[in-house]
Amino acid sequence: MIHINEPILGEEEFTAVRDVLASGRLTSWSGGGPMVRRFEEGFASYVGVREAVAVNSGTAALHSALSACGIGEGDEVIVPTFTFAATANTVLLCGAKPVFADIDGRSFNIDPEHVEGIVTPRTRAIVPVHVFGQPADMRSVLELAEAHGLAIIEDAAQAHGALLEGRKVGSLGRAGCFSFYGSKNISTGEGGMITTDDNMLAGRARRFRSQGQADPHSVEELGYSYRMPEVEAALGWVQLGRLDGFLEKRNGNAAYLTERLRGVEGVDVPFVMTGVRHAFYVYTITVSQEQYGITRDELQARLREAGVEAAVYWSVPVHLMPLYRRLLNSKEGDLPAAEEVAGRVLSLPVHPRLSEEDLDVIVGVVAG
Ligand SMILES: Cc1ncc(COP(=O)(O)O)c(C=O)c1O
Structure with a gap:
């Protein structure tokens, strides 16, 4: 069978995973273990941003990024309707309301003209999705965001390494969210990453991934259990190089x-x-x-x-x-x-x- 997608795993991936298993260190708290930090640094540098925060799915990345942007009850977030359910579900998980935008029939990406008509005083953010790996029309989306004071969170779950006018997706909005699910262009089995230039947002996302802990003895705010295991980070780091x-x-x-x-x-x-x-x-x-x-x-x-x-x-x-x-x-x-x-x-x-x-x-x- 010619599959729709397949992970490509070679000797380097096997060695990296074996090394983690041999180290006996499989996970860490909110700050991340050595492989998680290595993968984060490599990913941030690849995308061209200051910070990357590894989590255990693309959905966790979206939920963490939206929450770290302060999205909550009473807020509206504009998302395209032609996407994977996670783009909208994570808005609901924040207690906010997803407002669906139509798409451009040729590129399958969010239609900025339609977005303009559905912005209300409650709109706080737009989540453009780079559908099937093609960057959304970010120039228009960013102009709208600027005009209305909205946060842009890119859903780049399908678009690792895609470029728009020489810039990587995930570096164009306030935050970018990636998935490393088994079928994705690079994979860790399950996994996700948030990219951002905003140190405060990254800090909030790091706490969010581990119960809201600033350190192992202090819960500052509500969080989840979204940590990426070391084995996955080792896989991701090798995959990133390829x-x-x-x-x-x-x-x-x-x-x-x-x-x-x-x-x-x-x-x-x-x-x-x-x-x-x-x-x-x-x-x-x-x-x-x-x-x-x-x-x-x-x-x-x-x-x-x-x-x-x-x-x-x-x-x-x-x-x-x-x-x-x-x-x-x-x-x-x-x-x-x-x-x-x-x-x-x-x-x-x-x-x-x-x-x-x-x-x-x-x-x-x-x-x-
Ligand atoms: C566009 C889009 N957004 C979000 C996600 C969610 O990622 P995950 O399955 O890693 O939670 C996916 C994954 O399939 C996706 O394709």
């Missing part, structure tokens, strides 16, 4: 697919904005049944028969999930661009382990 190589391969594979799929009637290849390095977490096409002849779901089934795992991210925009329909009274037609895209997207594998033959199998099925 990230640029992975991204080069992903971009090469994407270019190979685009060259062969552009021009297939009824299929739109990914739109890549100028001035970006895309992180190509997945390679997402849209399928128009009228011109292509079969539905997106039928194409997905054909790929599966040929041994290719294609995935639908996301078939239901978050505002139409039962929880949010119930809480916010949202319904079909509220956010038309995202709803339309959700019915047509199909993500194809583009990861570094694919061979040319694998890519040709994918092209063979999609191009027919």
Whole structure:
């Protein structure tokens, strides 16, 4: 089976994990153990920020960053509806209200024009998501934030190493949040990271990850148990050193697919904005049944028969999930661009382990 994504683990990862196990030091309190601190320093320097705070998931990163920005009851936070549920769920976890924005139908990223219309006096922050590894339109989002005094927390869970006009995602807003879940461009199994130039925010996030402890004898504020284990940090540190190589391969594979799929009637290849390095977490096409002849779901089934795992991210925009329909009274037609895209997207594998033959199998099925 050609999987949608696969972790790439070599001898260096095995050695790093064995060394941690041999050290007998598996975890630490809010300040982080030696491997956690090493991974944090390496990640901060890679992203180009002063501080990085490692946690045990991308969801924990978002929850910690929002909380460290002071988001709480009575606040509204604008999030795109075309995203993984964690982007909105973490707003709820802070006791605040997620307000859903529509997306740009070509890039799948948050539509700044729509955002402008839903800002209210209660809006405190915007969480743009760099969907599938492509940076959101941050110039417009940052202008809006400036005009309305809002915090920007980037959801960069799928976009490690993506660049916008030469700057890494995770360094563009007040804080950036990454995931190291098993399928991500670099992985620690489960894990997450908050990046920021704001020392106070980083300090709050560090306390938040360990019960709100400033030191082992003092709980200053409410916190969680979001610490990253040493084994994961060791894995992450090795993976980080390989990230640029992975991204080069992903971009090469994407270019190979685009060259062969552009021009297939009824299929739109990914739109890549100028001035970006895309992180190509997945390679997402849209399928128009009228011109292509079969539905997106039928194409997905054909790929599966040929041994290719294609995935639908996301078939239901978050505002139409039962929880949010119930809480916010949202319904079909509220956010038309995202709803339309959700019915047509199909993500194809583009990861570094694919061979040319694998890519040709994918092209063979999609191009027919
Ligand atoms: C856009 C987005 N945000 C947040 C997350 C949450 O990350 P995690 O699964 O590590 O909690 C993910 C992970 O799948 C994601 O894709």
